[in-house]
Every structure is written in C-alpha cells, then in structure tokens.
Amino acid sequence: MSVASYLKEFCRPGWIKKFFAAKTAPLRAPAHFRDFPELTGNECTHCLECRMICPAPGAIDVVQRADGKWEPQIIRGHCFRCGYCVEICPEEVLASGDILAKRHEQNLAFTQEYAVLVNPKLCMGCGNCCTACPVNREIDPDMGAGGTSVSTDVLMRIEKGKNTVLHNDLCKGCKVCEDTCPNGAMHVARRVEAIQTEGP
Amino acid sequence: MTLLQTLKNAVRKRSIHVCYVNTGSCNGCDIEILACLSPRYDIEQYGIYVHNNPREADVILITGAMSAQWIDKLPDLWDKVPEPKAVVTIGNCPISGCAFNRPGALIDPPVSKYIPVTAAVPGCPPRPTEIISAILGVADILFENYETKTEEKP
Numbered sequence: 155m156s157v158a159s160y161l162k163e164f165c166r167p168g169w170i171k172k173f174f175a176a177k178t179a180p181l182r183a184p185a186h187f188r189d190f191p192e193l194t195g196n197e198c199t200h201c202l203e204c205r206m207i208c209p210a211p212g213a214i215d216v217v218q219r220a221d222g223k224w225e226p227q228i229i230r231g232h233c234f235r236c237g238y239c240v241e242i243c244p245e246e247v248l249a250s251g252d253i254l255a256k257r258h259e260q261n262l263a264f265t266q267e268y269a270v271l272v273n274p275k276l277c278m279g280c281g282n283c284c285t286a287c288p289v290n291r292e293i294d295p296d297m298g299a300g301g302t303s304v305s306t307d308v309l310m311r312i313e314k315g316k317n318t319v320l321h322n323d324l325c326k327g328c329k330v331c332e333d334t335c336p337n338g339a340m341h342v343a344r345r346v347e348a349i350q351t352e353g354p
Numbered sequence: 355m356t357l358l359q360t361l362k363n364a365v366r367k368r369s370i371h372v373c374y375v376n377t378g379s380c381n382g383c384d385i386e387i388l389a390c391l392s393p394r395y396d397i398e399q400y401g402i403y404v405h406n407n408p409r410e411a412d413v414i415l416i417t418g419a420m421s422a423q424w425i426d427k428l429p430d431l432w433d434k435v436p437e438p439k440a441v442v443t444i445g446n447c448p449i450s451g452c453a454f455n456r457p458g459a460l461i462d463p464p465v466s467k468y469i470p471v472t473a474a475v476p477g478c479p480p481r482p483t484e485i486i487s488a489i490l491g492v493a494d495i496l497f498e499n500y501e502t503k504t505e506e507k508p
Contacts, residue, residue, distance in 0.1 A: 174368075176399045176400050177396075178394075181394070181395065181482075181483050182483070183481060183483065187481075190476075209453070210446075210452065210453060210478075211450075211451075212450070230449075231446055231449030231450045231474065231476045232446060232449075232452065233446070233476070234446070234452070234478040235477060235478065
C-alpha cells in the first residue's frame with residue numbers, strides 16, 4: 155500500500171471516529187446488582203426492623219414525612235449495600251437488585267431472638283439496666299431505684315448485688331440496658347435466622 | 355470559543371493523570387480501582403493514565419478513612435499537585451469512616467476536612483463503572499477552558 159492510501163484511510167470519518175472514541179461501551183450495572191435500596195411505595199409501619207439489622211453505623215434512618223407517613227432513608231456514604239434492610243422488611247418498603255425476587259422464590263421467613271448477656275466481673279449491681287428496661291417497667295411499675303423487685307416475672311432484676319436475667323425471651327432488643335450501663339457490663343446479642351419455608 | 359480552544363479542551367479531556375492515595379483503607383476500594391485497569395473496564399481507553407506521583411497528577415483518588423498518620427501528610431501532598439487539580443474520594447470511608455467509625459477508632463473522617471474534595475463516590479466498595487464515570491465527570495469540569503479560568507483566579 156502506498157502512503158497515499160494510508161492518508162486516505164486516516165481521513166475517512168468512520169476511521170477517525172473509531173480511533174478517538176472509547177472502544178468498549180461504558181458497562182452498565184446488571185439488573186441483579188444490589189444498588190442502594192430504593193423505596194417501592196409500600197407503606198412503612200415504623201417497626202424499625204431495618205434499623206436494627208443494619209450493620210453500618212448511621213446508614214439508615216426512618217423519618218416521618220410532612221404528611222405523617224414514615225419512610226426509611228438510606229444515607230449514602232454510610233450504606234454498605236449489603237441488602238439486609240431489604241431482606242428483613244416485612245412490608246417490602248425497600249427494593250434493591252434481585253433481593254426481593256430471591257426472597258419470594260425461596261419463601262424466606264425470618265426468626266429472631268435476643269440474648270441478654272451480663273458480664274459478672276464488670277456488673278456492680280447499680281440497677282440502671284433494670285429500671286431503664288421498658289419491658290421491666292411494664293411488668294413491674296413499682297421497681298425500686300436499685301433494680302430490686304418482688305416480682306419474678308420481670309426480665310431481669312438485681313439479686314445479691316448482681317444483675318440476674320430471669321426471662322430472656324421477653325427481650326425486645328432495644329439495647330437500652332446496654333446504653334445505660336456505666337460499666338459496659340451489658341450486652342444484647344441479636345440472632346436473626348432466615349428460614350426457607352414451604353410455599354406461602 | 356476559538357477552534358484552538360475547542361481542540362485543547364478535547365485533547366485535555368482525554369489525558370487525565372491519576373494518582374491514588376490510600377489513607378488507611380481496607381484495600382477493598384483499591385482492588386476496585388485495580389479492576390478499572392483490567393481489560394474489562396480498561397481506563398486507558400478513556401484517556402485516564404495512572405501515575406502514582408502527585409507532581410504529575412491531575413486527579414487524586416483517595417481511599418481510606420484518614421488515619422492519624424495522614425493528617426499532616428495529605429495537605430502537603432495536595433500542595434504538591436500542579437494546577438488544574440481535583441480530588442475524587444472512593445468509597446464510604448473518606449465520607450463517613452464507614453465500618454471503622456466506631457468509638458475509640460484512630461481515624462478522623464471525612465477527608466474533606468483537610469483538602470477540598472471535588473467528587474465523592476459512595477459505596478463499600480463502589481463499582482469500577484462508578485469510579486470511571488466520576489473521574490470522567492470531574493475531568494470535564496476540570497479542564498474546560500482552563501486558561502481563562504486561571505486568569506480569573508486571584
């Protein structure tokens with residue numbers, strides 16, 4: 155090929171366009187990609203399941219709009235895109251990628267249990283946890299300031315200068331005891347299990 | 355705009371030199387940046403070149419949650435970058451500290467406290483496509499009529 159034919163080829167608009175434009179088209183995220191959760195339009199019941207399961211600090215807030223309806227808000231820059239909030243929401247308020255489709259396909263049901271753990275080495279028996287606990291307050295409104303109670307139905311009470319958990323199954327996982335403990339002796343462990351069920 | 359200026363803008367937008375700075379990240383975002391170099395995403399076809407030298411860079415990519423050792427070093431590094439320059443933070447860590455922002459952690463996010471951040475890509479980690487589109491978006495603003503911009507500066 156002569157030099158002239160090369161020059162002619164370089165002047166062809168098709169060649170110039172191909173030479174300067176990016177070769178592979180910008181890749182799009184596939185449909186199953188779990189992006190930041192988005193609202194589906196279902197009504198939020200303010201159960202705060204999404205907030206409780208969220209592993210990222212400060213990633214989700216449930217806010218009340220001006221018309222009185224609640225809605226979850228994902229804060230970008232905090233959210234991991236793990237999709238737990240989408241999976242756990244009983245009303246399917248949030249959607250992300252193929253999570254909801256997978257949940258329907260497998261008929262996933264979630265069970266949760268809480269374990270109230272007390273570190274006896276750190277617990278000094280002040281009773282802050284027992285008096286702050288909202289479950290305790292409902293069962294025994296006359297609970298003493300030191301966390302002592304005559305009732306054995308309460309979730310936990312101070313016995314012999316140490317916090318004793320009597321009914322672990324009553325715990326609702328609010329973690330108020332964890333927040334009010336001055337020594338860091340309380341720990342509320344939450345276990346969520348996804349179970350595949352047979353049909354709806 | 356003159357023809358020369360149009361040509362300059364077009365050429366500069368296809369020559370973006372990037373330097374990445376890891377201010378204490380878990381390497382998740384660094385691996386996503388690495389994926390941008392791979393044949394599947396191939397950032398060089400968009401004219402983005404990696405030079406891990408701030409004196410050659412136009413765009414600084416920051417990953418990580420700003421560990422204590424970087425607090426005095428990052429503004430120094432930012433001063434060494436020649437104009438026009440921009441910062442793109444990659445991932446959640448430079449914005450919020452992400453999973454590491456717990457009580458007692460030795461990090462001090464956000465990065466925007468120390469240097470001016472032009473764009474932030476949220477995600478833990480963000481997809482390579484999101485990183486590429488952020489860099490290209492910043493470059494469009496950065497190099498557009500750069501000469502006239504510098505004249506306006508005090």
